[in-house]
Amino acid sequence: MSGQWGFTTSRPTDARYGDxxxxxxxxHGEPGLKTFVREVLQNSNDARLDNDQPARVTFKLExxxxxxxxxxxxxxxxxxxxxxxxxxxDTESGKHIAEAIERINDEEKIRVLTIEDENTEGLLGEENxxxxxxxxxxxxxxxxxxxxxxxxxxYGLGKAVLWLYSGLSLVMFxxxxxxxxxxxxxxxxxxxxRLPTHKSEHGDTxxxxxxxxxxxxxxxxxxxxxxxxxxxxxxIADDLELSRPDAPGTxxxxxxxxVPTAEERxxxxxxxxxxxxxxxxxxxxxxxxxxxEVAVEVEGETKQASIDEYPQYEPFTxxxxxxxxSVSELDEPEDVAQTAISLDVPEKSDGSxxxxxxxxxxxxxxDTGEYQHRNEVxxxxxxxxxxxxxxxxxxxxxxxxxHAVLLGGRARPWxxxxxxxxxxxxxxxxxxxxEPPQHDEWVRTETLANSYxxxxxxxxxxxxxxxxxxxxxxxxPDVDRGTTGPQRLGNRFKIGNKSRGGRSDRESPSSQRVxxxxxxxxxxxYTHWSFDGEVEPLNDGNEIRSVTVxxxxxxxxxxxxxxxxxxxxxxxxxxxxxxxxxxxGVQVGRxxxxxxxxxVSFEGVSTEDYRQVETRMKVSVDVAERREE
Amino acid sequence: MIDNRFLAGDxxxxxxxxxxxxxxxxxxxxxxxxxxxxxxxxAGDDIDAQDSLIDAELAxxxxxxxxxxxxxxxxxxxxxxxxxxxxxxxxxxxWDHVFDPESPGNMEEKFLKAxxxxxxxxxxxxxxxxxxxxxxxxxxxVEDRDYSRTxxxxxxxxxxxxxxDHDFARYIxxxxxxxxxxxxxxxxxxxxxxxxxDPPSNSNIVSRTTxxxxxxxxxxxxxxxxxxxxxxxxxxxxxxxxxxxxGWA
Numbered sequence: 001m002s003g004q005w006g007f008t009t010s011r012p013t014d015a016r017y018g019d020x021x022x023x024x025x026x027x028h029g030e031p032g033l034k035t036f037v038r039e040v041l042q043n044s045n046d047a048r049l050d051n052d053q054p055a056r057v058t059f060k061l062e063x064x065x066x067x068x069x070x071x072x073x074x075x076x077x078x079x080x081x082x083x084x085x086x087x088x089x090d091t092e093s094g095k096h097i098a099e100a101i102e103r104i105n106d107e108e109k110i111r112v113l114t115i116e117d118e119n120t121e122g123l124l125g126e127e128n129x130x131x132x133x134x135x136x137x138x139x140x141x142x143x144x145x146x147x148x149x150x151x152x153x154x155y156g157l158g159k160a161v162l163w164l165y166s167g168l169s170l171v172m173f174x175x176x177x178x179x180x181x182x183x184x185x186x187x188x189x190x191x192x193x194r195l196p197t198h199k200s201e202h203g204d205t206x207x208x209x210x211x212x213x214x215x216x217x218x219x220x221x222x223x224x225x226x227x228x229x230x231x232x233x234x235x236i237a238d239d240l241e242l243s244r245p246d247a248p249g250t251x252x253x254x255x256x257x258x259v260p261t262a263e264e265r266x267x268x269x270x271x272x273x274x275x276x277x278x279x280x281x282x283x284x285x286x287x288x289x290x291x292x293e294v295a296v297e298v299e300g301e302t303k304q305a306s307i308d309e310y311p312q313y314e315p316f317t318x319x320x321x322x323x324x325x326s327v328s329e330l331d332e333p334e335d336v337a338q339t340a341i342s343l344d345v346p347e348k349s350d351g352s353x354x355x356x357x358x359x360x361x362x363x364x365x366x367d368t369g370e371y372q373h374r375n376e377v378x379x380x381x382x383x384x385x386x387x388x389x390x391x392x393x394x395x396x397x398x399x400x401x402x403h404a405v406l407l408g409g410r411a412r413p414w415x416x417x418x419x420x421x422x423x424x425x426x427x428x429x430x431x432x433x434x435e436p437p438q439h440d441e442w443v444r445t446e447t448l449a450n451s452y453x454x455x456x457x458x459x460x461x462x463x464x465x466x467x468x469x470x471x472x473x474x475x476x477p478d479v480d481r482g483t484t485g486p487q488r489l490g491n492r493f494k495i496g497n498k499s500r501g502g503r504s505d506r507e508s509p510s511s512q513r514v515x516x517x518x519x520x521x522x523x524x525x526y527t528h529w530s531f532d533g534e535v536e537p538l539n540d541g542n543e544i545r546s547v548t549v550x551x552x553x554x555x556x557x558x559x560x561x562x563x564x565x566x567x568x569x570x571x572x573x574x575x576x577x578x579x580x581x582x583x584x585g586v587q588v589g590r591x592x593x594x595x596x597x598x599x600v601s602f603e604g605v606s607t608e609d610y611r612q613v614e615t616r617m618k619v620s621v622d623v624a625e626r627r628e629e
Numbered sequence: 630m631i632d633n634r635f636l637a638g639d640x641x642x643x644x645x646x647x648x649x650x651x652x653x654x655x656x657x658x659x660x661x662x663x664x665x666x667x668x669x670x671x672a673g674d675d676i677d678a679q680d681s682l683i684d685a686e687l688a689x690x691x692x693x694x695x696x697x698x699x700x701x702x703x704x705x706x707x708x709x710x711x712x713x714x715x716x717x718x719x720x721x722x723x724w725d726h727v728f729d730p731e732s733p734g735n736m737e738e739k740f741l742k743a744x745x746x747x748x749x750x751x752x753x754x755x756x757x758x759x760x761x762x763x764x765x766x767x768x769x770x771v772e773d774r775d776y777s778r779t780x781x782x783x784x785x786x787x788x789x790x791x792x793x794d795h796d797f798a799r800y801i802x803x804x805x806x807x808x809x810x811x812x813x814x815x816x817x818x819x820x821x822x823x824x825x826x827d828p829p830s831n832s833n834i835v836s837r838t839t840x841x842x843x844x845x846x847x848x849x850x851x852x853x854x855x856x857x858x859x860x861x862x863x864x865x866x867x868x869x870x871x872x873x874x875x876g877w878a
Contacts, residue, residue: 553844554844554847555795555840555843555844555846555847556795556796556797556843556846556847557795557796557843560840560843560844561840562840562844611844611845612848613844613845613847613848614844614847614848
């Protein structure tokens with residue numbers, strides 16, 4: 001017994017798909033292994049059953065060869081599937097799929113990654129339900145059914161990674177449901193492929209591209225295969241190496257697993273190691289809390305992802321461990337201090353919500369030798385995933401090195417005896433809305449703009465600067481900065497640079513009067529440099545009179561006197577006037593803020609740079625005592 | 630000890646004065662050929678004091694006489710001794726115009742820099758200028774070395790400075806390419822061909838081309854470039870500069 005493939009037909013006038021849109025949205029930026037591991041674990045973590053047990057996720061990597069591979073592909077009804085895939089070779093993605101088929105045929109070898117989770121909800125829901133785990137994961141594109149305010153995802157985009165990382169764009173599911181289904185017995189098995197739109201051989205039928213593997217059930221013409229259940233599902237799962245333990249959860253099989261951006265196909269061992277480390281890197285909070293367990297199985301050997309094996313994350317877990325014994329000043333290595341950072345969540349557009357919330361920042365003074373992730377702040381909310389490691393290396397020029405954790409939403413009381421308050425839930429919801437599809441930062445998003453009233457922007461954008469300010473108070477030596485030099489004298493200085501591709505963000509130690517950050521990187525598409533930055537005086541009594549940005553050509557050993565013209569500069573700081581004057585014959589960017597402005601942010605681009613040699617930015621800031629207005 | 634009085638030439642040191650600070654090199658070198666050559670240069674009518682041609686004229690003799698290994702030549706103390714004790718008159722003769730009692734640093738470095746800085750110390754720069762530009766003769770003998778490129782480079786102060794003051798100078802194929810492609814003879818030849826209307830002055834061409842080269846080397850590793858590639862790169866940059874088409878001039 002095996003299932004079969006069915007493809008949805010469409011009319012010739014319907015929209016055609018060259019590829020899956022969601023795949024592209026997801027692949028934007030960093031489709032390395034990191035995106036995959038983060039998304040997959042987040043999906044399982046979100047679907048965890050509401051009990052004291054952790055969600056258990058096992059990644060199983062297998063390379064099937066020879067007869068074994070042939071048997072497997074037969075069970076997969078690969079013949080029907082290939083016929084369709086081969087009809088789609090006139091598109092880019094169709095071509096790649098055809099190449100993958102050829103490679104598998106030649107090598108008689110196929111790599112399969114199965115992600116098996118336990119103690120999760122499973123693929124609940126009717127075949128045609130409007131909103132269910134099943135429809136969200138298997139059927140819909142860009143729909144999410146996760147409504148819980150602590151859910152990690154909120155776009156329904158994450159699941160697209162499954163197809164993105166399958167060379168054949170083919171994913172199988174086998175699920176044991178956590179709630180009994182009225183009609184059918186678990187497990188539930190179904191497959192899904194996303195091929196480009198293609199025509200039948202004679203051109204008389206157009207297939208939309210979406211295909212399902214299952215049992216053909218309906219009598220209507222063109223109906224799609226539906227899930228296979230119970231014993232039948234178990235037997236197919238056996239042939240597909242997709243059997244699962246009798247515990248609620250879902251096994252997801254990515255057929256012909258590969259990292260889309262990898263330069264070469266890595267071996268299984270190597271991939272397994274990377275998956276384990278990334279699980280710890282991004283999910284140590286959930287693992288530490290006992291909400292999540294991750295294991296990787298390769299060639300029959302299972303290795304548990306354990307924080308103990310990655311001591312570089314222990315400084316972060318120590319922040320939680322030692323929270324109860326926190327100190328007010330970081331005198332000794334390993335001391336932990338904690339500070340509250342306020343977050344004023346505005347009301348929602350419908351008038352609900354809104355609260356004076358709080359995030360807790362735990363800072364631990366680094367010990368010698370703890371150099372990985374040093375001077376980084378791990379941003380965490382209730383989902384237990386590290387949203388971002390915020391690098392504050394330049395805050396500590398001459399100061400104490402540290403590791404820090406920023407706990408928000410339901411994660412705020414972690415490490416104490418408290419439980420989350422209502423206000424923490426409001427914050428959690430707000431932070432969730434502030435995450436872009438990749439869930440890798442807290443920024444202004446469309447979701448925020450659509451669901452919150454005025455003030456959301458200040459709130460979300462203030463988090464990082466508040467963190468920086470608080471850190472400075474904790475790790476900086478206690479000096480009175482206000483007393484350096486005559487205040488009326490404007491002061492010029494340079495602040496740091498980010499060199500191309502590197503992370504050498506640094507601040508000149510002499511920049512006593514101003515702080516800020518700058519960034520410059522080369523844009524391969526438009527062949528120009530794009531830059532941005534933010535500056536503010538260290539002393540509250542000062543204001544910024546002008547900011548001048550020039551782009552300096554670097555040489556082997558030091559800067560040259562060459563400048564690359566600034567093409568364009570803009571600022572979202574209110575009341576800033578912008579000009580592009582020439583300095584020594586080369587156009588620079590100048591911002592003159594309105595009186596009383598302290599913080600100025602800007603972004604811009606250089607003229608086209610066909611030589612593409614190392615270029616840095618120099619930011620000169622005139623600071624003066626705040627004028628009485 | 631190296632104070633303004635010394636830098637102005639009002640005070641001298643003898644070997645006895647500096648005895649406590651001196652260390653023997655471990656072998657003796659007869660410096661009389663250098664003395665003689667300096668005499669000749671000073672006696673000649675065609676080269677004035679402070680002219681960079683002095684470097685060009687002294688280089689072959691100095692380099693042949695001081696047949697040092699690079700390791701020995703990297704020892705700053707050797708050059709301090711030679712400039713301060715053995716040849717202070719020569720240093721004054723060549724560099725007095727840079728002495729400014731208000732900011733004595735420029736003169737001071739002519740006596741005291743060296744080591745990794747090939748640009749500053751008066752004799753060190755001549756020796757390295759030769760070391761980086763001469764061609765070994767067929768016999769491999771010291772006498773058989775060809776110093777014509779050395780003379781081209783050291784006789785053109787802008788070129789000598791732009792080569793010796795930068796990291797790329799340490800890589801012989803680049804130094805040779807710059808010496809060959811940017812010397813007066815070649816630049817004048819191109820100008821005479823009239824390919825470019827109104828080209829910049831030779832000094833400007835050299836300074837601009839070497840700047841562009843240094844910028845280029847932020848993204849390319851010179852040791853990984855084939856010699857032909859280096860020559861072509863320098864040539865292209867030079868021609869760009871002569872066309873004034875560098876893009877932002």
